[in-house]
Amino acid sequence: MNFDSLGLAASIREAIALAGYTDPTPVQAQAVPEAIAGRDLLVSSQTGSGKTAAFMLPALQLLTEQHPVVGRGPRVLVLTPTRELSMQVTKAAETYGRKMRKVKMLSLVGGMPYPVQNRLLKAGVDILVATPGRLLDQMQSGRVDLSRLQMLVLDEADRMLDMGFKDDLEAIVAKVPETRQTLLFSATLEPNIARLAQAMLKDPVRIEVTSQQARHENIEQRLHFADDMGHKNRLLDHLLRDAEMNQAIVFTSTKRAADDLASNLNEAGFSVAALHGDMKQGARNRTLQALRRGGLKVLVATDVAARGIDVQGISHVINYDLPRQAEDYVHRIGRTGRAGKNGIAISLANVREHFQVKIIERFTSQAIPVTTIEGLEPKQRVHTKPSGARPGGRPGFGDKKFGGAGKKFGGAGKKFGDSKPAGGKPGGFSGFGKSNSGKSFAKPQGKPAWQGK
Numbered sequence: 001m002n003f004d005s006l007g008l009a010a011s012i013r014e015a016i017a018l019a020g021y022t023d024p025t026p027v028q029a030q031a032v033p034e035a036i037a038g039r040d041l042l043v044s045s046q047t048g049s050g051k052t053a054a055f056m057l058p059a060l061q062l063l064t065e066q067h068p069v070v071g072r073g074p075r076v077l078v079l080t081p082t083r084e085l086s087m088q089v090t091k092a093a094e095t096y097g098r099k100m101r102k103v104k105m106l107s108l109v110g111g112m113p114y115p116v117q118n119r120l121l122k123a124g125v126d127i128l129v130a131t132p133g134r135l136l137d138q139m140q141s142g143r144v145d146l147s148r149l150q151m152l153v154l155d156e157a158d159r160m161l162d163m164g165f166k167d168d169l170e171a172i173v174a175k176v177p178e179t180r181q182t183l184l185f186s187a188t189l190e191p192n193i194a195r196l197a198q199a200m201l202k203d204p205v206r207i208e209v210t211s212q213q214a215r216h217e218n219i220e221q222r223l224h225f226a227d228d229m230g231h232k233n234r235l236l237d238h239l240l241r242d243a244e245m246n247q248a249i250v251f252t253s254t255k256r257a258a259d260d261l262a263s264n265l266n267e268a269g270f271s272v273a274a275l276h277g278d279m280k281q282g283a284r285n286r287t288l289q290a291l292r293r294g295g296l297k298v299l300v301a302t303d304v305a306a307r308g309i310d311v312q313g314i315s316h317v318i319n320y321d322l323p324r325q326a327e328d329y330v331h332r333i334g335r336t337g338r339a340g341k342n343g344i345a346i347s348l349a350n351v352r353e354h355f356q357v358k359i360i361e362r363f364t365s366q367a368i369p370v371t372t373i374e375g376l377e378p379k380q381r382v383h384t385k386p387s388g389a390r391p392g393g394r395p396g397f398g399d400k401k402f403g404g405a406g407k408k409f410g411g412a413g414k415k416f417g418d419s420k421p422a423g424g425k426p427g428g429f430s431g432f433g434k435s436n437s438g439k440s441f442a443k444p445q446g447k448p449a450w451q452g453k
């Protein structure tokens with residue numbers, strides 16, 4: 001099947017061809033014709049499946065026809081859980097709509113100054129992409145008129161519910177015309193999503209995508225067990241120096257940990273930045289731009305901040321901390337293997353976190369192969385029963401063993417998986433050798449380097 005059979009206008013097909021797409025992905029092939037026919041949709045599809053185009057192409061198709069009522073209010077509203085995803089969706093709309101005349105798109109998210117937003121809203125908008133909080137704000141101050149709305153899209157609806165946007169969603173939906181068409185996209189169709197769908201959709205077509213990409217079969221998953229934080233850091237250092245690594249996103253569970261880890265990796269000589277929700281929007285945008293342009297090799301991020309990042313250069317996702325929720329695992333690993341490429345997702349788990357790994361494996365119905373690197377194997381046995389370890393916590397964080405061993409491990413340039421830790425590696429971040437600033441990075445008796453800061 002190609003894009004000609006989906007019922008899209010020539011101007012949209014032209015833009016799709018310019019984007020380099022030849023065939024619709026499975027979710028696009030199923031969703032686009034139904035949406036163009038005016039049906040409500042309940043779609044379960046993972047990030048990376050091409051879901052954005054699955055709703056944006058029919059949205060643009062709608063705009064090829066004139067609205068019966070003249071006005072400045074949006075005709076299409078896309079709600080997303082995060083700013084990053086919102087901007088990503090707006091960018092996609094611009095890409096697919098670039099051969100159409102006069103389509104105005106606007107991303108309405110927190111962090112953007114109100115005067116700028118107010119001016120843009122006043123100028124009129126066709127496709128509004130927004131996070132629920134900021135949209136409600138602007139609705140309450142009378143700056144957004146949803147009376148002309150024809151299509152409502154809930155993107156990553158499961159995540160919006162997880163983030164506590166249920167009331168906001170209901171308040172927004174109460175203000176949009178009953179006659180609108182609604183498309184709901186979610187990674188999972190759990191009971192809370194089914195309830196939301198029941199309340200907001202009319203006789204929806206249900207689409208469940210089980211494409212290879214949706215099942216992340218293009219992403220090789222690996223699991224390394226670590227004895228303690230020192231061991232985990234040595235593994236991370238080794239992985240980041242792997243020759244196959246182009247760019248990596250390293251996930252931590254807290255904003256503070258993201259900052260600390262980024263700072264340590266920076267000292268170890270990596271081109272690295274942190275990305276989390278405490279950063280100003282401008283800084284977040286600059287960081288993402290640097291990542292996109294290839295100026296950054298490593299991004300240390302929290303779950304929420306990394307949501308929706310679509311950078312094709314990301315060859316590796318590394319779970320430095322395991323995700324708190326199994327579902328986040330799926331979102332994390334979906335940051336690699338973009339646009340049909342292959343990706344590698346590596347989880348670093350403490351030997352006491354076996355139980356959490358099992359929860360993730362049950363959720364994805366896939367076992368994550370345990371992998372070892374010669375010379376960096378765990379010395380402790382894996383605890384297969386839940387113990388006193390803090391679930392979801394940071395086992396070993398503050399572990400006095402950090403940097404306690406005196407060996408120098410390297411391994412730069414070696415092939416992943418079969419490499420031996422090579423000789424000393426100045427600048428190694430793993431707590432051995434010297435940092436870039438020349439001072440000893442970790443002392444056997446001292447505090448872990450990232451605790452002292």
Ligand code: AMP
Nearest residue numbers: 021023024025047048049050051052339
């Ligand atoms: P999404 O699931 O919407 O985040 O899309 C994942 C990636 O797939 C994005 O980089 C898109 O540009 C790309 N993509 C979407 N549709 C297609 C297609 N039909 N052919 C090739 N790449 C696509």
